[in-house]
Amino acid sequence: MLIFEHARPGRRNYSQSPAAAATTVGIPEDLLRTVPPLLPEVSEMDAVRHYTRLSQQNFSIDTQFYPLGSCTMKYNPRACNSLAMLPQFLARHPRAPESTGQGFLACMYELQEILKDVTGMSGVSLTSMAGAQGELIGIAMIRAYHESRGDTARTEIIVPDAAHGTNPATAVMCGYKVVEIPTDREGNVDMQALEAAVGPRTAGLMLTNPSTLGVFEKNVAEMSRLVHQVGGLLYYDGANLNAILGKVKPGDMGFDVIHINLHKTFSTPHGGGGPGAAPVGVAERLLPFLPVPVVALENGTYRWLTEKDRPQTIGRLSAHMGNAGVLLRAYVYVRLLGAEGMHRVADFAALNANYLMAELSRAGFEIAYPTRRASHEFIVTLKNLKEETGVTAMNLAKRLLDKGYHAPTTYFPLLVPECLLIEPAETESKETLDAFVSAMKEILEEARTQPDLVKGAPHSTPVRKLDDVKAARELDLAWKQA
């Protein structure tokens, strides 16, 4: 039932809005709306019950194991939320003077400094509101750098075929042509193809390392040399930073610009699709181009650097300073972890992934890159199972929902057929992983003995398999009053 179907004309929440209807005398008659908007007329209790019930129809980290590859669904500590929601932080207006926000700015400045160290970069801007926006900033800075040198013949960005879809989409948004290069049998970027692709038109290379195939690009130093040699720059997509946090710094791998998904590695909540935050870090030569604002500490006082301080900045990406509340949550998280805790994040993310990979392999699942170490995630391919039983990766994913587990990422990366990208994250216990392996084994058995049961899944969720084709053909994007 929709909230609109709970509504009754004239029902109101008297304590939620001003008691008297004020005058609209200053507004010209011809600018006033004649039909009220379709907002539900419900009581506070109706709304609370309705949205509480809706929440109960979600899987979430707080209720289920959520091994969604590439998304780093780790536990979101509650302290990060409650401390970011202290009343003074919530009430602070974005345009309030810096003198009234020294406590907040201290957190932002320290977060910038910590992220600089963790990534091995020379400067960080916190303004980006999501990974894809971080990418846009990064590629825009690469473009600004080349243009500032009068180097305008560079029209191409190189992207491996295993990359997230945001990489090629971003390169195009920045006016570049995308050159896609293949992956070799071991899951590394094909070095011969890369060598053939680099040249005077190369503006840069976008790389995720460890890659979305769940393995570390062993040739990263050579890749850096190849790209730099022709005058291109290296972009690090930080989607998988959790795997190497404290172990390897992207700056040491030769990257010139990076983004970090705080909603992955730094445990800020995913919120059903955001908000994220994706600070961008740069090497020395890109410092002048960083987007503003950036926090500076001068004579014991924090202040925002603006266009005046950074005349070569690529500009602004948000109306204010980005997702401050997300940044506060990440700040609390890094202070809880400390340096030692950061090392352990990578240690246990790797331990959980490699353990789960070993156990699933023993249980009869085919690992896509069996000779490689898993980073913080790995890929299972069901190509043979599909041939044998007709059960697809999507069928298995849906059957997992019946068993109380969120599904792994399916059909990504696109180059591995019938794939499941599995990322357990460091916060899960051995018992949880063992129970997940048992569920996977049961489904394997079901696929062989009762394939229709698996193909018809899910059976126990609030709705059964939904008709995507109908959704796209008979578009129903808003409820209409009967």
Next chain:
Amino acid sequence: MPFIPHTDDDIQAMLASIGARAIDDLFDEIPSELKSTGLKGVPDGLGEMEISRLMLERAETDGRYLSFIGAGAYEHHIPAAVWQITTRGEFYSSYTPYQAEASQGTLQLLYEYQTMMASLTGMDVSNASMYDGASALAEAALMAVRSHKSSRRILIPATVHPVYRNVVRTIVRNQGIEVVEAPYCRESGQTLPESLDAFGGEEFAALVIPQPNFFGILEPVDALTDWAHRHNMLAIGVVNPTTLALLTPPGNWGEKGADIAVGEGQPLGIPLSSGGPYFGFMSCKQALVRQMPGRIIGRTTDLDGRPGFVLTLQAREQHIRRSKATSNICTNQGLMVTAATIYMALTGPEGLRRIAAQSHANTLALLEKLEALEGVKRLFSGPVFHEAALSLSRPAGEVLRTLEREGILGGLSLEESHPELGSAILVCATETKTPADLERFAQRLGLALGAA
């Protein structure tokens, strides 16, 4: 070991299963010369008690002020239920709803949100959110260029929020899209259609129309929309959602209505929080839906014919279409939309109308008090909604600093963004301000202006 549950026995058993001697072995594919030598810039970890104390101290340092700043972010009362429900773990810690059957809560809520936003803006369809109002406007500009096909230029009046104009330029510049600024009337503070006639001979993909504009003034939106359509441009409305409880929605502007509406969703139950996270909204006419960026939720049925909700039209998006996607946007502002939807359900049409009307009335009352002071003048004659620009007889920065010492944030100085206006401030009073608050502000401003 924060947030890691492993016991020593677990670690040994797991390493044995893997066939590794130590956890370090799991990193043996990383070339040793790349390995980090340590994190010297990261302090030692704190316990929850210690970090709580630190954050409380910092929050107290920042304190609380009586604020009359608007300028794109507005202080409104947020019902207690909004964030209590929004921060339930099932909303807070779930992912983008790719697995529809395991995400019906989020998906249905987003469908309800799309319904509310489409109706509030008078449009056919809404997406599930953008990052914020400024980036939503940039995406609308890109969308207009994609659908217009023959022009790569956007006409933006100078009455649009200056930072929005900056963000649009930053985002569209690299695709060779030109942003042209149209002047405003210094008398009324509005964008007048007759002043746009100078651009009438040129080709543009779209005209951006703010309502209310950056100065808090109501624009002649009907005439501007018709002007855009007469000149073969799309009309993009940039609107404040609270005001739409009272004002004609963009979909009904002029003869045909605006084509795209965007704006900052923050006034709908999102705390000011130093600027974010907020959310941008975007809605449009049905004909443009396939050009829209971002997530869109559709209603469909399951195998048993029961209604259910899915992400739809995904062929527009980067995870399917890659380099040919309408945008690179992936993660958006889901949790903020959750809060906004609950906010709109709790206020309802009459509640939101009262909030808007009270904000308008409070601003008129504030202006009456302030204009009675010597040295304060309204800058523009156009009608205001809940914000207005004032000129001061003393330097704005100095006056605002004096007020700050009294615990009052007396508005935003326009000296930097609009030097042509001299010493000027932008003030706003929402429904949160009492008559006593307005009186206190007026009295202190009078003193600040009178002070030698």
